[in-house]
Amino acid sequence: MNTLKLRTTRTLAFFCVTTFILASCDSDKNEIDTEYPVIDISAANAFPIQCSQVTRGQKITFRAKFTDNTQLGSYSLDIHHNFDHHTHSTEVNNCISDPIKKPVNPMLYINSVTIPTGQKNYEATQEIAIPADVDPGDYHFMIRLTDKEGWQTIKGLSIKVL
Numbered sequence: 001m002n003t004l005k006l007r008t009t010r011t012l013a014f015f016c017v018t019t020f021i022l023a024s025c026d027s028d029k030n031e032i033d034t035e036y037p038v039i040d041i042s043a044a045n046a047f048p049i050q051c052s053q054v055t056r057g058q059k060i061t062f063r064a065k066f067t068d069n070t071q072l073g074s075y076s077l078d079i080h081h082n083f084d085h086h087t088h089s090t091e092v093n094n095c096i097s098d099p100i101k102k103p104v105n106p107m108l109y110i111n112s113v114t115i116p117t118g119q120k121n122y123e124a125t126q127e128i129a130i131p132a133d134v135d136p137g138d139y140h141f142m143i144r145l146t147d148k149e150g151w152q153t154i155k156g157l158s159i160k161v162l
Helices: 002-029
Strands: 036-038 051-055 059-067 072-081 109-115 121-129 137-147 150-160
Touching: 036 137, 036 150, 059 072, 072 121, 109 121
Parallel strands: 051 150
Antiparallel strands: 036 059, 059 121, 072 109, 072 137, 137 150
8 A cells, every 4th residue: 555655646746747847848938928019100102101191082091011029919090180289199290280170070080900810010001081071180090009919009190181
């Protein structure tokens, strides 16, 4: 009986030590992602950029490059009026603003896109119609990029609707 007990204890100890070693090795492979994703609008064909102008009744094509160190998740675009001069800008330079005014028929555009699984780099392209009857003036174009872990980067651009 004593020999059986000793073998069981040794076997149990062996499995515990093996499990601990394997768990330690596995945790090295699954490092925690603490890096924010990147929104890049520096390419020649990127649109919009700070102070871009768009025309009512026409379509624009949003273009940006997104990157992440592990995996991208989704992005969303938000266009809303800035007639009261509030700010979300993440850019250094300011645009020339129209006088403060009350909105009558402002444009509001919100759209979310899931990025295909496994992507570390993604060229985002999205066609957006600018309604012909919206108020002209100052607007914000917000880009929100979220990676698979939930880290989010925001780029706030000022644009003008003509």
